[in-house]
Amino acid sequence: MIDKQEIEDNVHWYKDAIIYELHIKAFYDSNGDGVGDFQGLLEKLDYLEDLGVTAIWLLPFYPSPLRDDGYDIADYYSINPTYGDIKIFRQFIKEAHRRNLRVITELVINHTSDQHPWFQRARRAKPGSNYRNYYVWSDDPNKYKDVRIIFTDTEPSNWSWDPVAKSYYWHRFFSHQPDLNFDNPSVQKEIFKIMDFWLKMGVDGFRLDAVPYLFERENTNCENLPETHQFLKNLRAHVDQKFDNKLLLAEANMWPEDSAAYFGDGDECHMNYHFPIMPRMFMAVKMEDRYPITDIIDQTPSIPESCQWAIFLRNHDELTLEMVTDEERDYMYKMYTKDLQAKINVGIRHRLAPLLDNSRSKIELMNFLLFSLPGTPVIYYGDEIGMGDNFYLGDRDGVRTPMQWSANKNAGFSEANPQKLYLPVIIDPGYRYESINVESQQGNPSSLLWWMKRIINTRKQFKAFGRGDIHFLAPANAKVLAFTRVYEKQVILVLANLSRFSQAVEIELTEFEGFAPVEIFSQNKFPKITGKPYLFTMGPHGYYWFLLEKEEGYQGSRDALPQIKVDRWEELFAAQTVARFEQKILQPYIRACRWFGSKAKVIKSVKIKENISLGDKERPASWLILDFQYNEGLAELYQLPLAWVKTTDEESVKLINRKSMIAKLSIGGEEGWLIDGVFDEHFRNKLFNHLVKRQKIKTNGDQLVFHTASRSALKGEGEVNSKILSAEQSNTSVIYNGTYFMKLYRKVDNTINPDLEITRFLTEKAQFSSVPNFIGDISLQHKDQTRTILAMVQEPVPNPGDAWEYTKDELQHYFERVLTLPKV
Ligand code: GLC
Numbered sequence: 001m002i003d004k005q006e007i008e009d010n011v012h013w014y015k016d017a018i019i020y021e022l023h024i025k026a027f028y029d030s031n032g033d034g035v036g037d038f039q040g041l042l043e044k045l046d047y048l049e050d051l052g053v054t055a056i057w058l059l060p061f062y063p064s065p066l067r068d069d070g071y072d073i074a075d076y077y078s079i080n081p082t083y084g085d086i087k088i089f090r091q092f093i094k095e096a097h098r099r100n101l102r103v104i105t106e107l108v109i110n111h112t113s114d115q116h117p118w119f120q121r122a123r124r125a126k127p128g129s130n131y132r133n134y135y136v137w138s139d140d141p142n143k144y145k146d147v148r149i150i151f152t153d154t155e156p157s158n159w160s161w162d163p164v165a166k167s168y169y170w171h172r173f174f175s176h177q178p179d180l181n182f183d184n185p186s187v188q189k190e191i192f193k194i195m196d197f198w199l200k201m202g203v204d205g206f207r208l209d210a211v212p213y214l215f216e217r218e219n220t221n222c223e224n225l226p227e228t229h230q231f232l233k234n235l236r237a238h239v240d241q242k243f244d245n246k247l248l249l250a251e252a253n254m255w256p257e258d259s260a261a262y263f264g265d266g267d268e269c270h271m272n273y274h275f276p277i278m279p280r281m282f283m284a285v286k287m288e289d290r291y292p293i294t295d296i297i298d299q300t301p302s303i304p305e306s307c308q309w310a311i312f313l314r315n316h317d318e319l320t321l322e323m324v325t326d327e328e329r330d331y332m333y334k335m336y337t338k339d340l341q342a343k344i345n346v347g348i349r350h351r352l353a354p355l356l357d358n359s360r361s362k363i364e365l366m367n368f369l370l371f372s373l374p375g376t377p378v379i380y381y382g383d384e385i386g387m388g389d390n391f392y393l394g395d396r397d398g399v400r401t402p403m404q405w406s407a408n409k410n411a412g413f414s415e416a417n418p419q420k421l422y423l424p425v426i427i428d429p430g431y432r433y434e435s436i437n438v439e440s441q442q443g444n445p446s447s448l449l450w451w452m453k454r455i456i457n458t459r460k461q462f463k464a465f466g467r468g469d470i471h472f473l474a475p476a477n478a479k480v481l482a483f484t485r486v487y488e489k490q491v492i493l494v495l496a497n498l499s500r501f502s503q504a505v506e507i508e509l510t511e512f513e514g515f516a517p518v519e520i521f522s523q524n525k526f527p528k529i530t531g532k533p534y535l536f537t538m539g540p541h542g543y544y545w546f547l548l549e550k551e552e553g554y555q556g557s558r559d560a561l562p563q564i565k566v567d568r569w570e571e572l573f574a575a576q577t578v579a580r581f582e583q584k585i586l587q588p589y590i591r592a593c594r595w596f597g598s599k600a601k602v603i604k605s606v607k608i609k610e611n612i613s614l615g616d617k618e619r620p621a622s623w624l625i626l627d628f629q630y631n632e633g634l635a636e637l638y639q640l641p642l643a644w645v646k647t648t649d650e651e652s653v654k655l656i657n658r659k660s661m662i663a664k665l666s667i668g669g670e671e672g673w674l675i676d677g678v679f680d681e682h683f684r685n686k687l688f689n690h691l692v693k694r695q696k697i698k699t700n701g702d703q704l705v706f707h708t709a710s711r712s713a714l715k716g717e718g719e720v721n722s723k724i725l726s727a728e729q730s731n732t733s734v735i736y737n738g739t740y741f742m743k744l745y746r747k748v749d750n751t752i753n754p755d756l757e758i759t760r761f762l763t764e765k766a767q768f769s770s771v772p773n774f775i776g777d778i779s780l781q782h783k784d785q786t787r788t789i790l791a792m793v794q795e796p797v798p799n800p801g802d803a804w805e806y807t808k809d810e811l812q813h814y815f816e817r818v819l820t821l822p823k824v
Pocket of ligand 1: 068108316317
């Protein structure tokens with residue numbers, strides 16, 4: 001038995017949620033009657049889990065004459081029999097919870113269907129009686145004359161005449177949806193009862209439909225009235241008192257200031273849709289200018305800590321244009337409706353893909369914005385595969401057609417006769433279900449569905465998206481939207497090119513100097529942020545998420561590194577203090593290095609085993625072999641060349657690679673830094689010159705030998721230049737004069753080095769031309785005839801990458817391919 005308590009317990013779960021909105025009837029028909037049902041949804045839960053969403057918002061599923069797609073409820077306590085019954089609903093909740101999916105249902109409390117028994121009773125009840133007063137009546141249809149009409153295309157007034165009651169009744173939506181009278185305490189009690197019923201069953205929260213219109217008062221616009229807020233606060237107190245971790249999500253299509261009022265002081269609704277931001281995302285992409293977005297967010301008040309916006313691109317209704325100015329509305333109509341029939345009420349009845357001309361790059365960009373801006377994203381079913389629409393179906397039905405599962409009959413949605421479907425499937429040539437469906441996209445890792453899966457799952461790894469604050473950056477190029485999302489120590493930089501052309505953009509990031517941006521999707525590291533503006537180039541409709549991370553091994557600022565003062569370089573290794581130097585300076589540095597492979601082990605001691613002096617008074621340097629003893633397992637030898645770089649001012653310090661810095665070291669009163677010698681060009685080049693001259697350096701009986709295969713193998717007259725390759729793994733690689741490749745082994749051993757032996761054998765004995773030729777090596781020859789190989793020099797092979805990256809890429813491609821195969 002699966003317990004619903006298994007669902008992760010978390011009071012603020014809605015802040016990190018990704019909500020998927022769907023209609024039962026549209027999702028999957030399990031019994032072939034042409035209408036989707038709960039059994040069908042149960043069968044498709046694996047799909048939603050795989051998509052990565054964390055909550056399902058179910059559109060109304062109650063018994064209803066379905067004249068407003070179920071928002072006209074005729075019974076609050078049961079399930080429309082076409083969709084199932086309470087038993088299967090319970091099973092659905094259980095199965096959803098088992099997959100860590102929360103369930104949000106509709107609580108339509110502003111109005112009922114005129115078929116609801118309450119209305120039938122009211123119209124017949126005595127005027128003034130309690131039953132009659134379940135609804136709002138008037139003999140005068142001019143009452144509340146300041147109130148706007150919402151469904152402008154169908155309703156001439158908010159009052160309709162009821163011939164039975166012989167009175168007018170109030171309705172903010174369709175005339176078959178009379179508004180409940182919230183001034184009647186019995187109505188309020190009914191609502192509490194309905195809520196308890198569903199919450200007890202395990203529902204995790206409610207979308208409070210049309211919530212600003214609950215009360216009516218003369219000489220007001222009857223929206224957002226104090227009485228409405230007070231009622232919602234009571235509702236919340238009731239829920240909090242009886243249940244844990246439940247959610248109230250308000251549908252208040254208002255300007256930000258009025259919307260934010262629905263959060264109260266954190267004592268009203270937990271969540272609330274941000275309606276105004278939605279059309280502005282569309283405007284910004286069309287205008288190729290970030291202003292509509294930055295402006296509306298600037299107008300949005302900050303909200304209580306426990307609250308959260310819900311943001312969306314499309315839903316089951318028209319793309320509403322109520323919360324824009326007249327000019328903005330004209331612009332939106334002009335830009336986003338090619339056919340006049342797409343207009344409805346104050347909005348546009350299109351799905352996401354048709355609105356964006358079915359442009360994959362625009363669909364990605366808009367979703368990217370949805371997943372980046374503050375709030376919890378809500379995805380409308382079918383938009384994750386780019387479904388089309390059909391406004392010829394009337395009302396808003398064109399965006400409510402069957403989900404497209406496959407290229408089979410009825411898009412794999414139902415076995416019924418196609419004529420029996422509750423609505424026809426999409427056959428528009430640009431969006432026909434034969435090509436736009438889940439099955440074909442699951443099998444193609446480049447599909448929109450896979451892109452959506454990736455962005456959903458990537459977003460879930462960063463709490464900053466759901467919880468962080470937003471701070472806009474203001475680069476001169478207004479076509480690029482740039483902002484940071486910061487939560488605790490997590491900093492994400494978000495960049496979106498709103499234009500259809502490539503852009504270059506310089507962004508002030510001095511606040512993050514020393515951080516290395518890691519592009520989140522690819523995990524690629526970008527160059528470190530310096531004191532200067534950072535230049536990004538972006539492709540058409542391009543976007544980036546960067547995690548701004550302190551550079552690897554960068555423990556706080558440079559000032560946090562140890563400081564050492566000596567009179568002479570040799571003092572570092574003086575018998576009285578060397579132990580401290582080994583434990584306190586060398587050990588922590590090496591531990592943080594990428595190439596140190598024993599990070600998981602407990603180090604017992606670190607001792608300098610060999611110390612070969614390679615410098616002079618001006619530029620002291622020592623080549624160290626260090627003996628690492630661990631609490632468990634075999635001891636290991638690591639090599640670390642040390643060098644001192646004199647610095648005169650901040651500029652000269654900045655030239656030193658931060659990764660190489662071990663300690664601030666002043667010698668004889670002169671300032672400088674103790675660094676990993678490979679990062680000191682002078683030291684590096686010295687190694688090359690020694691190789692050219694096949695130098696042998698005596699040291700305590702041992703000998704440092706620079707060996708090349710033949711005298712002519714290494715040409716090194718004149719200037720030497722060298723650079724360190726950035727792909728650092730367990731070794732460090734240097735390229736000399738663009739011609740020679742030196743691999744400096746970090747973990748060494750005083751026995752045979754198979755890498756060197758094999759390469760040398762293949763070059764010198766087998767004359768095998770398919771490996772980079774062996775040229776030479778640097779080794780330490782011990783008195784006992786053993787050798788420690790420190791470095792090998794080879795011919796470089798021109799190549800566009802390295803084996804490590806190649807292997808990683810191949811593995812990634814492999815896993816992507818495996819993931820798209822049908823599950824067995
Ligand atoms: C909400 C719903 C919409 C419905 C209306 C009336 O706005 O989103 O679909 O028609 O309420 O219930």
